[in-house]
Amino acid sequence: MAHRCEALQEIWHRTIPISAAMEVEVVELASGVLTVRAALAPNVNVHGTAFAGSLYSICVLTGWGFCWLELDARGLDAQIVVADARIEYLRPVRGEIVCRCAPDRNELAAELQPLATSGRAAIELDCAITDRQRPAVRFSARYVLQRGR
């Protein structure tokens, strides 16, 4: 899976300049958990903690990346677009930003089902960022997948 994670990171840095400025790195996809990280320095805010916009961006990329890796593993090709999202900031992030996406496999399979029949699917994904093992950010988004575009 490592080379697919490298491919994902390469796509981000090449086509989304802000992801390169954020120095976003795909750590691994292991046991159904996608882990993405970024150093604090390029993502700092006026308070010296992680910028709310960077925290959101790393979450929205992690969810998008999870969809991309899932489609890739299934040999499917589809455009992936985020439709809407919600985010809660529970506490400041004072160090490296580490984001995880670990959806329920059965729910994911059910949500992906219409892609084969109608060419379209909507997937709800949650991501979480912790700060020294404590929950710092809760994120939830709906991605729309569309084939043949």
Added chain:
Amino acid sequence: MAHRCEALQEIWHRTIPISAAMEVEVVELASGVLTVRAALAPNVNVHGTAFAGSLYSICVLTGWGFCWLELDARGLDAQIVVADARIEYLRPVRGEIVCRCAPDRNELAAELQPLATSGRAAIELDCAITDRQRPAVRFSARYVLQRGR
């Protein structure tokens, strides 16, 4: 007001490196409407339209900036932190990103009231991004203002 808008943009670029990478510009605060913009090129995504994370970041900055300018105008000093936010992507943004925040003055005054008495206030702010006069992004966030920090 122009010099306060310049001060706001200077604070962003100096303390939030991603806002500089996004090339975010404070256009004006006029008739209670704060307008912030960014070119598409530094904020582009894999589809050649504006990156969802950049659209969110420009909204969250615009809301934060509105609070900052409002406090500044009232001669108040408080830490401004976003607590939670929701965003809807209605259509892709294919050109310059222009974000506006235009809260109801009476609601804003009522929400700011507790800041003087308890030192804390929570403000709900909506921001909107249009693409060639059509709504493209709807954003709503809750900011917490805290004095003496």
